[in-house]
Amino acid sequence: MNADPVMEMRGVTKVYGQGQAATAALRGVDLVVYQGEFMAIMGGSGSGKSTCLNILGCLDRPTAGSYLFQKVAVENLSRDQRALLRRYYLGFIFQGYNLLNRTTALENVELPLIYRGLAGADRRRKATMALAAVGLADREHHSPAELSGGQQQRVAIARAIVSDPEVLLADEPTGNLDTGRSHEIMELLTRLNREQGQTIVMVTHELEMAAYAERTVHFRDGLVESDSAGDGDVR
Numbered sequence: 001m002n003a004d005p006v007m008e009m010r011g012v013t014k015v016y017g018q019g020q021a022a023t024a025a026l027r028g029v030d031l032v033v034y035q036g037e038f039m040a041i042m043g044g045s046g047s048g049k050s051t052c053l054n055i056l057g058c059l060d061r062p063t064a065g066s067y068l069f070q071k072v073a074v075e076n077l078s079r080d081q082r083a084l085l086r087r088y089y090l091g092f093i094f095q096g097y098n099l100l101n102r103t104t105a106l107e108n109v110e111l112p113l114i115y116r117g118l119a120g121a122d123r124r125r126k127a128t129m130a131l132a133a134v135g136l137a138d139r140e141h142h143s144p145a146e147l148s149g150g151q152q153q154r155v156a157i158a159r160a161i162v163s164d165p166e167v168l169l170a171d172e173p174t175g176n177l178d179t180g181r182s183h184e185i186m187e188l189l190t191r192l193n194r195e196q197g198q199t200i201v202m203v204t205h206e207l208e209m210a211a212y213a214e215r216t217v218h219f220r221d222g223l224v225e226s227d228s229a230g231d232g233d234v235r
Contacts, residue, residue, distance in 0.1 A: 007033035012065035025051040027222035038193040040210035043219030091160035095175035106140040130158040150181035170202040
């Protein structure tokens with residue numbers, strides 16, 4: 001891999017609870033995410049894969065070890081600095097679409113740009129471009145209730161990419177979709193990765209979806225069990 005590391009976990013542990021109730025979710029994880037790659041993280045329930053994603057997304061902090069984002073030690077950042085890192089460098093896609101029901105697709109996609117303080121005209125222009133990029137140029141003024149599950153997830157992806165994030169973090173992005181819609185979403189993510197160079201880290205429990213990624217990391221009992229490159233070509 002000739003690309004530069006964008007995220008790096010060094011000996012990261014994460015312990016929840018104290019004393020006899022303490023549970024180690026991560027037990028010394030070393031992991032590097034390279035710029036422009038599409039990584040799938042897999043593992044059973046309690047394996048540590050979701051905890052890993054939360055730490056990569058600055059939604060949680062390691063108990064010990066170090067997490068570097070673009071060579072900056074995140075554990076040394078303040079709460080406000082971590083919030084700014086999330087806002088300006090990361091995009092999130094969740095299993096639940098988390099759309100605002102009483103607003104249009106366009107308004108949902110504009111939301112991250114409001115937090116950035118962009119003017120209305122600039123927000124609408126960028127949101128329109130993001131919706132077009134996910135194939136929803138003709139659904140700008142539809143509410144979530146007027147969209148299918150697959151279309152709602154596309155809106156969620158547009159919202160995640162509208163701010164041009166350094167890394168896109170996806171947590172079971174096809175978990176609420178049928179097989180056909182799941183493949184549509186995975187093909188969209190693959191295009192974002194291959195054509196636009198978007199770095200993507202995705203947690204999934206489905207081998208069929210993980211096969212779209214060029215690299216698959218398996219977690220087991222809070223440790224990286226295997227880390228292998230796939231062909232990333234199932235289409």
